Amino acid sequence: MLRLRPLYRAVYTARRSYASTSFPPLRSLTQQDVQSLSAIVPNTPILSTLPPFSLPKDELDVYNTDWMKKYQGSSSTVIKPRSTAEVSQIVRWCWENRVGIVPQGGNTGLVGGSVPLKDELILNLSNMNSIHSFDPVSGILVADAGCVLEVLSDYLLMHGHIMPLDLGAKGSCQIGGNVSTNAGGLRLLRYGSLHGSVLGLEVVLPDGTILNQLSTVRKDNTGYDLKQLFIGAEGTLGIVTAVSILAPPAPSASNNLLLAVPDFSKVIPLFRKVREHTSEILSAFEFIDRTAYDLVCKHGQTSPIDEGETKGASCFVLVETSGGRKEHDEEKLSDLLESLLSSSDGLITTGVLAQSPAQFTSLWALREGITEAVSKEGKAYKYDISVPTVAFEDVVDETREQLRAKGLYPSGGVTKVMGYGHMGDGNLHLNVVAERYTPEITAALEPFIYEIVARYRGSISAEHGIGAHKVHALHYSKGEASRAWMKKIKVLFDERGIMNPGKVIE
DSSP states (O other), X not given: OOOBOGGGOSSEEOOOOOTTSOOOOOOOOOHHHHHHHHHHSTTSOEEESSTTTOOOGGGGHHHHBOTTSOEEOOOSEEEOOSSHHHHHHHHHHHHHHTOOEEEESSOOOSSSTTSOSSSOEEEEOTTOOOEEEEETTTTEEEEETTXXXXXXXXXXXXXXXXXXXXXXXTTTOBHHHHHHTTOOOTTHHHHOOHHHHEEEEEEEOTTSOEEEEXXXXXXXXXXXXXXXXXXXXXXXXXXXXXXXXXXXXXXXXXXXXXXXXXXXXXXXXXXXXXXXXXXXGXXXXXXXXXXXXXXXXXXXXXXXXXXXXXXXXXXXXXXXXXXXXXXXXXXXXXXHHHHHHHOTTOOOSEEEEOOSHHHHHHHHHHHHTXXXXXXXXXXXXEEEEEOOGGGHXXXXXXHHHHHHHTTOSSSSSEEEEEEEEEGGGTEEEEEEEESSOOHHHHHHHTTHHHHHHHHTTOBSOSSSOOTTTTGGGGGGTSOHHHHHHHHHHHHHHOTTOOBSTTSSOO
């Protein structure tokens, strides 16, 4: 159970007990330990508040604090290896000396999975950022775990390919972290999850062993597919150091349109009609409720539709298509928009089709800018959940009414309750914006939201992972037998419990 700082400041303290596991206690790094690590990997950058480095504590805040500024560890030392061999040496030393390790990439996660809960050693992979190879025939890319997603995307685009995932944090997140959290994002509807796109991994196991499965073949039916264990394991079974991934050909034509929808009951039939009309070129169908739309427009994004035309809309849908013939795809979307506007079923009130690359980017900015808009508006309680698409509005409404019943909304601390997300794959981002983090709001939301998810037999984490934030709630999505086997797998790989302690499972 996480304990909060006095007065419930906006940062969770990192004081989780590991008593619920059978792992022996881990020890804190000492000055002698830092000197030993420096001797083992003399060319590896080390940042430490301990002698002989003696850096000010605040210089490590960026590594100790998560992106949401909810979790803050107290690690004294960050080590930034440049190769898999160095990672192996560092991990082996930690294994032998029972020192906890937190693997860290771009630190853009939303559940506290990439920062220490205590004073574990932070192993930051940002220096491992080389692209090993790319085969333009097969479309297979092999790259270090520390490569930034946007850098890989730009590299592939020069070769006529794209990454199979796209995230709002693409300018900071790293592919190793994406794989370790099984990140979803905006292209999952078209290209599927990383469990299908990742062909091979190189992983440093908890005892320092290098497991090299950087396969560059698409078909390999030789026994257990071990790489799948590390996709979504959040660094609790080993450290992903390199990735082999299938990069699809870049579409020669991408188009999008924004549709204003009168009420949520129209969204599901709208999705069916859009899917039927666009067929194989449909690549995204994003839902944005009215609160989220108004908020992103308030904080810098220009609405592409006149305010007067959106007055009757309760939500919005962003549709993207990706195909091989520009004129053909544009004609399909134009016909779709015309059909929707002239139809008597009233699925939309209005819509706008991008007419240029700048307008295409502008429409996507509305969806991708929501996260930043929420952070500007206040303190965010974020719930990344999977529920049936027909339940999106009900989940948001139930949450809003729960907060109202507790006297927390619209006055009392909570200012906004909103939903948006990937309609095409049932992933709802439920966001609650508050003036500050308080125990009353947390108690009103949890386990209330997790109970709703369990009622729908959904998932408490659709794409962000479990991290530290949802460890206590795993039982809402995973049964007793599943949790027991997850613990057995953890112990099998990491019997000393040094890998990302306190994350994913208790």
